[in-house]
Amino acid sequence: MSDAHAHSAVVGAEGHLIDSNILNGIFDKVIERGGAFEVLNFSIGRTNEDFSRISLKVSSPTVGALRRLVEDLMLLGCHPVQETDALVRVADRDGCVPDDFYSTTNMRTHVRVGGEWLEVDRQRMDAVIALEEGRAICRKLREVRAGDRIVCGLEGIRVTPEFRERDRADFAFMSNEISSERRVEASVARIAVLMREVKERGQSIVFVAGPVVVHTGGAAYFTELIRRGWVDVVLAGNALAVHDAEHALFGTSLGVDLEAGVPVPGGHRHHMRAINAINRAGGIRAAVESGVLTTGVMVECVRAGVGFVLAGSIRDDGPIVDTITDIVEAQNRYAEELASAGLVIVLSTMLHGIGVGNMLPAWTPV
Numbered sequence: 064m065s066d067a068h069a070h071s072a073v074v075g076a077e078g079h080l081i082d083s084n085i086l087n088g089i090f091d092k093v094i095e096r097g098g099a100f101e102v103l104n105f106s107i108g109r110t111n112e113d114f115s116r117i118s119l120k121v122s123s124p125t126v127g128a129l130r131r132l133v134e135d136l137m138l139l140g141c142h143p144v145q146e147t148d149a150l151v152r153v154a155d156r157d158g159c160v161p162d163d164f165y166s167t168t169n170m171r172t173h174v175r176v177g178g179e180w181l182e183v184d185r186q187r188m189d190a191v192i193a194l195e196e197g198r199a200i201c202r203k204l205r206e207v208r209a210g211d212r213i214v215c216g217l218e219g220i221r222v223t224p225e226f227r228e229r230d231r232a233d234f235a236f237m238s239n240e241i242s243s244e245r246r247v248e249a250s251v252a253r254i255a256v257l258m259r260e261v262k263e264r265g266q267s268i269v270f271v272a273g274p275v276v277v278h279t280g281g282a283a284y285f286t287e288l289i290r291r292g293w294v295d296v297v298l299a300g301n302a303l304a305v306h307d308a309e310h311a312l313f314g315t316s317l318g319v320d321l322e323a324g325v326p327v328p329g330g331h332r333h334h335m336r337a338i339n340a341i342n343r344a345g346g347i348r349a350a351v352e353s354g355v356l357t358t359g360v361m362v363e364c365v366r367a368g369v370g371f372v373l374a375g376s377i378r379d380d381g382p383i384v385d386t387i388t389d390i391v392e393a394q395n396r397y398a399e400e401l402a403s404a405g406l407v408i409v410l411s412t413m414l415h416g417i418g419v420g421n422m423l424p425a426w427t428p429v
Contacts, residue, residue, distance in 0.1 A: 070129045071122040073103065074141040079226040080115045081107070088139050089119075096132045098123040118144055134217055138168055140224045149174040149219030151194060154211045158204055163215045164191050167201055168222060169425040174199045175219035186424035205391065225425045257406050257428060258293055266405025267295035271419050272360075273412025274302040278316045281410070282307060282360050289363040296400045297364055297371040300415055301382040304347060304361050304373055308337040308383075311359040338381035346384045372396045374415065398422050 080086040093100045101120045108115045121136065123129035133143070152161040167190045172183040174192060181199040183192055190201035192214035199214070207213070214220065261268055276285055288294050297303075306316045314320060318330025327333075344350035351357075351365040364371050373386040374393035387393040401407070401422055407429045409416035420429055 069122070069124050070126050071120050072129060072133055073118060073120050073144045074133065074136055075116070075118040075144045076139070076141045077114045077116040078140060078224070079108070080117065080140075083224065083226045085139055085224060085226075086115075086117065089117075089136060089141060092135050092139065093121055093132065096123065096128065096135065098128070098132050130217070137217060137220065137222050138170070138224075140222060142221045143218065146175060147218045148176060148178065149214045150216040151176075151212050152215045154207050154209055154213050156209050158207055160191050160204065160207055160211075160213045161215050165214045165216065165220060166190075167192060169421070169423060170225065171223040171424065171426065173221045173223075174214050175221075180221065188421045254408065261405035262293075264405055267400075267403045268293060269296045269298060269401060269404045269407045269419075270294050270410060271298045271407060271412060271415050272303050272410045273299065273415065274306040274316070275411035276303065276360070277306040277310050278319075278321075279411075280321055282310065285410075286358075286360055286363045289360070289367050289369055292367070294364075294367075294369055296404075297360070297369060298374070298397055298400060298415060298419060299371065300374055300376055300412070301379040301386040303412075304341075304383055304385065305334050305338055305381065307359045307361050308341055308350075308356060309334045311356055311362070312337050312340060335380060338383050341383045341385075342381070348385075370400060372400055374418075376414065394418075394422075401427075 076085070076089065078085065090100065099122045103118045103120055105117045106115060121129070121132060123132050133141070150163075152163075154160050167183070167186070167188060169186060169188045172186060172192070173180040174183060175181075176194060176199070181197075184198060184200045187201050190203055191207065192199050193202045193207065194212040194214065202211075258268055270285075272285070276282055285294075310316050310321060313330075313333045313336070314322065315327055315330050315333050318326050318333050320327050320330075340355055341347060341350050344353050344355045347356070347361050348365050351362050356362050361371070363369070372393070373383070374397065375382055375386045375388040375390070379386065382388065387396060397419065401419065404423070404427055407419060407423065407427060409419070409429060423429065
């Protein structure tokens with residue numbers, strides 16, 4: 064036996080393995096990790112509705128290398144063929160877990176407990192799995208308390224990737240030679256369809272918006288969506304509210320006249336004057352009610368009863384009093400608003416967009 068085959072395990076996977084390019088990913092990962100594989104069984108779905116199934120023997124030169132390989136393959140939907148219950152250890156102190164804890168992905172996950180597979184609730188990235196009253200639930204490290212039962216190791220855990228839908232018309236569109244302008248138009252049309260579907264299901268549409276919405280003149284269109292009931296929650300930072308208020312009060316954003324596209328004298332002070340005006344009024348809602356603010360994104364949110372959460376950052380000027388400067392509290396508030404989200408639309412904010420993405424399960428469209 065060669066060194067590459069010194070330690071082995073048998074894993075399996077099922078789903079739309081070919082259409083979703085998962086099969087190639089599995090093979091590539093084994094080679095990338097310096098291992099070897101042998102396909103023991105492979106059956107292709109007979110129809111476009113059927114799943115394909117594969118079992119294969121993977122080998123690595125050391126026990127540690129094999130463990131790392133299997134862990135990587137689990138992220139692609141593989142699981143050990145020999146089923147065992149998940150390993151459970153007890154947290155010995157608040158905010159800490161055993162060293163071999165399982166760290167979650169955003170993909171649908173099940174754990175085997177007492178011979179039964181439990182779907183993990185509140186699925187999200189970078190959490191641990193706690194067992195509680197017959198449930199498996201994702202928890203942030205800061206939420207762990209001494210005595211909590213934490214899933215550890217890799218046994219008894221199944222991860223299911225999101226498979227690419229077998230929508231032939233959609234695939235045909237993606238393969239067409241079309242202009243970038245047409246591509247944007249088609250994407251917007253698809254988003255509109257998704258928004259209608261989400262509303263029909265009674266779920267919420269969450270917008271994660273950055274100040275570029277104001278800088279680029281997009282606020283007028285965003286406010287129209289709010290007025291028409293297509294926005295249920297706005298998640299943002301201090302900057303969106305500040306520059307929205309600056310535009311409402313002075314017609315500028317970062318001191319630039321949005322109509323003329325040129326800086327105005329003294330414009331560099333405008334965002335600070337806007338912060339001062341909002342804080343003097345007692346916050347965004349008070350500013351709207353008192354007439355200090357009469358137009359803009361935040362005004363329409365208040366008038367339409369659309370919830371908003373502003374998360375602070377180290378870059379903030381001010382901030383305005385509505386901004387949550389405790390980052391743990393801000394994360395918790397974001398998570399609360401995302402719990403019922405059926406669609407999340409990110410508008411030009413990498414910081415908050417990535418943060419929100421980490422809080423969502425893979426099956427929530429972003």
